[in-house]
Amino acid sequence: MAGRFVAIGDSFTEGVGDWNATFPNGVRGWADRVAKQLGRQDPEWEYANLAIRSKRLHHVRDEQVDRALALKPTLVSLYAGGNDILELRIDMAALMRSYESMVARIAGAGARPLLFTGFDIPLSPVFEPMKRRNWLYNDHVRRIARTYDAVLVDYWCFEEYSDPGLWDADRLHMSPAGHRNLAAHVLRSLGIDHSLTPRLPDWKEYAGLVAGLRRETAWLGEWVVPMFGRRLRKVTLGDDLQPRWPDPVRPADGLKRLARARSPGRV
Template structure:
């Protein structure tokens, strides 16, 4: 069992979309849930989460890798690249050169490493447009994981995440249900028993084309346009945000699943 977990990444790992006023940065997320379960099973367990929303993969590696290695973790999670794939242009092959170098450095310390593929956005009009990019990214991640004996959480194969009920209103981030699903899968990959469970949801309601258009217009006004404005201005949602757990520290024992 691991005693020191360090999580690296962007909003996915920070926990954005899973609002919790009692949590650092006001968000909980899958990484916190995993840490809680590990802490309940391992005396002296400590956890740091360096992930910051809006970060591109080179920023994640450039800003978070060295502090993470300095903590001498025995378990590391790394996800990055989602924000890069949404940019108008991206060199995926070039991007993954730095990613693999970071993976090699982490694995050279002897730490276990958990990597992630991207989610399949087939059900969402916005993410369907970059589905091919995500598929290429995923194949490169799978190859890197295999070459460096890293564990892999295959979000693409988690078909439940194609259901919008697992996503926050902004459609960019998982909600509490979605983060719980990811935590369950991470714990499964780690071989850790836990009490977390998936929700039993009723069949999805079929919306009329008019209702879907209305929802899409509301989403565009409330979420898409502000995102585009930030891109035009060269701003990021993480510009004024600090890491929620910048140093290794103990974690409260696992609460009742929610």
Template sequence: MPVVTGKWSERSTGTAAPTSYVAIGDSFTEGVGDPGPDGVFVGWADRLARLLAEQAPDGFRYANLAVRGRLLGQIVDQQVPRARELAPDLVTFCAGGNDILRPGSDPDALAAQYEAALVELLTTVGTVVVCTGFDTRGFPVLRHLRGRIATYNGHLRAIADRHGCPVLDLWSLRAVQDRRAWDDDRLHLSPEGHRRVTLRCAEVLGIDLPERADAPWPQPGPAAASRRDDLLWARQHLLPWIGRRLRGESSGDHVRAKRPDLLPLRSTRQ
């Protein structure tokens, strides 16, 4: 699962390369869809941490507090205080997606909650990267949430502008509109999808890379899913997800953060 290495551009960012990074969020940041050889999910944030470790020859520390299924309120209550306590140079703050999936969610209220948490983070954290949601136009069922996601994204961009935060804009990442960027459940990224997000975040942070996040896929992608494929997906993935919602359960009920402490991460070529 290689990630292209690159060089930190202090001229682009105006800051030195970070030596500590905390990732907070839900399944997207935990890395669901990108399994490692030991059975633990890897994901874009872990990949980014390894890339950042290449820029810190004197040592780099990394924590990943993300847990699948977490709502914004849970992330704010459980992960934001811990991130503030760890006080790293860099935090990536991706949250709200699971809330948007729920009927009746209010993007305006979610954005207000997100901004309040961001202000708290900035009291001890050097840089916070604000993450937008994906464009779901090509996904059955989820395409109906596109307007709500766009509204939330608009708020997030405005919040980032008010507080001088870089934005990981996933809506504009064309490479993930390809079906190969997604896991079979169509809710989580595939390993290559996670890799593309790593590249985009590295670009946002000012790392000079020989490969671009939106580089064309090597060959044309598969044809659009058939009705039979959609029905199979609904039976295997959508209905169980709905069942958990009706029972008040979450896929992360018995899951703990995979890297809860700022621990050293060696510089390795991926």
């Protein structure tokens, strides 16, 4: 049966890492892939995506929830809090109370919440405190999912994401293969038949201690230092971006074609 799927959150849901100039904001992502499969099941399915990269949980709460519920959705996906977990200091109890308030509002409006745990990304030991926060976050998300009869995609349990090929160069966002694989997990959790098959990339590990140290140093310089620099300056990569699909569209009409119609100059 058709419905209206609205996705809210940060870069995880916007689609960062699944780079594709054909789509709005230059990314595709798991949510677009899920929407396409829903449209194949029933062409009357509609889809909107309000997620924007770098948004913290309070941004999602204040800027996206009302807008999403105004669209009268039947299914709302929510992933938020990952950027908060990366802060130097964070009150996890307050964060999860705010998260639960969003889920309660979604469920109270008659939409089915679709929630995600966070994966323990294999990162440098410098991020170890963030991993402990992630475990706490996951415990709360599982409890909240049970309380509000949400669909839970327990991302933390997906062992294949230990493969570096499922991650983008920044190691924080999924690669195209990672987004495609997650879309298959989401559809399975929703009980939706689909045509997606995992395409795990071939991965050749860097050999030797010296090569590994060089790779780690390059990653810290190219990704980690700039990320924390932006935080100190209070700027984000999403400051000048708008939602990718702010108004409901029908994926059965073709998301690429809809994107070209919205931006005639796009090749």
